[in-house]
Amino acid sequence: MAKSIVIVVGASSGLGEQFALQLDAHLRKTNEIWLIARRKEKLLELSKKMRNNTRILAMDITNPGQMERLRDNLADNDCKIRMLVNCAGYGMIGDFEEMSAEEQLGMIRLNCEALTHITHVCLPFMEKKSRIIQLASSAAFIPQPGFAVYAATKAYVESFGKALREELYSKEIYVTTVCPGCVDTPFFDIAERTGKILAIKKATMVDSASVVSKALKDSCAKRNMSVYSAPINLMWGLTKVLPHGLLLPIIRIYKESQQED
Numbered sequence: 001m002a003k004s005i006v007i008v009v010g011a012s013s014g015l016g017e018q019f020a021l022q023l024d025a026h027l028r029k030t031n032e033i034w035l036i037a038r039r040k041e042k043l044l045e046l047s048k049k050m051r052n053n054t055r056i057l058a059m060d061i062t063n064p065g066q067m068e069r070l071r072d073n074l075a076d077n078d079c080k081i082r083m084l085v086n087c088a089g090y091g092m093i094g095d096f097e098e099m100s101a102e103e104q105l106g107m108i109r110l111n112c113e114a115l116t117h118i119t120h121v122c123l124p125f126m127e128k129k130s131r132i133i134q135l136a137s138s139a140a141f142i143p144q145p146g147f148a149v150y151a152a153t154k155a156y157v158e159s160f161g162k163a164l165r166e167e168l169y170s171k172e173i174y175v176t177t178v179c180p181g182c183v184d185t186p187f188f189d190i191a192e193r194t195g196k197i198l199a200i201k202k203a204t205m206v207d208s209a210s211v212v213s214k215a216l217k218d219s220c221a222k223r224n225m226s227v228y229s230a231p232i233n234l235m236w237g238l239t240k241v242l243p244h245g246l247l248l249p250i251i252r253i254y255k256e257s258q259q260e261d
């Protein structure tokens with residue numbers, strides 16, 4: 001008999017871990033929740049807190065060979081994926097020319113390439129009423145000097161998520177793109193290795209449970225986008241009505257004033 005599963009990618013930490021816990025608390029009729037990330041011990045710790053059956057796949061999703069093994073695993077187990085949540089991602093703050101090429105290209109490989117690859121691997125195992133959640137960011141709304149490559153990767157995820165939603169809608173597979181502002185997770189342990197987050201962003205920091213709870217509600221309601229918190233919704237609105245040519249110089253002036261402090 002086919003196995004009904006949910007896959008959470010990037011489940012070892014932050015938003016992915018929170019998605020796994022909230023899905024575990026709410027899901028019925030799922031045989032297994034598959035938890036994917038590189039750190040096996042973190043996934044094991046998480047699975048002990050969960051009441052559903054879990055399968056731990058400690059893998060690097062930027063490795064094409066490991067992705068092929070995931071495809072084989074899905075086929076061998078005759079899986080039907082009810083939900084795919086793509087949370088693996090990282091960002092590094094800092095001016096483009098001051099950061100190594102490897103740091104920047106790594107963001108593109110994980111946030112864009114691997115997210116696209118895993119979505120492609122999983123889609124053939126999805127049927128009517130399945131859902132996909134893609135983690136973008138409010139950084140997708142406008143180019144971000146000082147976070148340029150990360151913001152560009154998230155603009156890719158937003159564009160990809162919205163287009164995929166239209167392609168899959170008639171098949172009743174629903175895609176929701178989640179665009180949080182700053183969320184209190186270990187994301188910043190990596191992001192701030194190369195530079196500091198702007199104070200205005202830090203001031204709008206929210207907790208991961210609220211972002212995930214809204215994202216799951218928006219996904220259930222088949223919404224295209226999930227944007228949590230009033231300041232981030234305001235920013236989203238402004239970036240839609242005001243030209244980027246007007247907003248970018250304001251951001252530059254604010255950033256320069258922060259550096260002088």
Ligand SMILES: NC(=O)c1ccc[n+]([C@@H]2O[C@H](COP(=O)([O-])OP(=O)(O)OC[C@H]3O[C@@H](n4cnc5c(N)ncnc54)[C@H](OP(=O)(O)O)[C@@H]3O)[C@@H](O)[C@H]2O)c1
Nearest residue numbers: 010012013014015037038039061088089137182183185187
């Ligand atoms: N926190 C924020 O402020 C914020 C805001 C907007 C959007 N986001 C986005 O939300 C998503 C989740 O971020 P987070 O805040 O939860 O960060 P996080 O706590 O650092 O979690 C990142 C997750 O990605 C996994 N990961 C990283 N590289 C991987 C790889 N090569 N293969 C497999 N898994 C990998 C990590 O697990 P391992 O290290 O164990 O592999 C971890 O589980 C990211 O896409 C991020 O860009 C975050």
